[in-house]
Amino acid sequence: MAPLTPEQRRTRDRVETLIRLMAPGLNLVLAAGERISRIVEPDDYEYYPIRTSLPEGDEQPKKERAERS
Numbered sequence: 001m002a003p004l005t006p007e008q009r010r011t012r013d014r015v016e017t018l019i020r021l022m023a024p025g026l027n028l029v030l031a032a033g034e035r036i037s038r039i040v041e042p043d044d045y046e047y048y049p050i051r052t053s054l055p056e057g058d059e060q061p062k063k064e065r066a067e068r069s
Contacts, residue, residue, distance in 0.1 A: 004012065
């Protein structure tokens with residue numbers, strides 16, 4: 001990748017500063033939205049748990065777990 005020009009560095013710094021300043025406010029918006037959604041509809045009727053290919057109670061062999069990690 002080519003080195004950044006001084007103008008590109010300034011722009012990147014400005015964008016990163018803006019994101020840093022907005023992050024706490026955005027976190028509050030997400031937290032408030034989560035709380036409101038739980039109050040409005042405490043149970044999510046459209047949620048379906050993930051189905052695994054393993055029968056219930058069986059564990060994946062250690063070798064396969066290590067290969068997937």
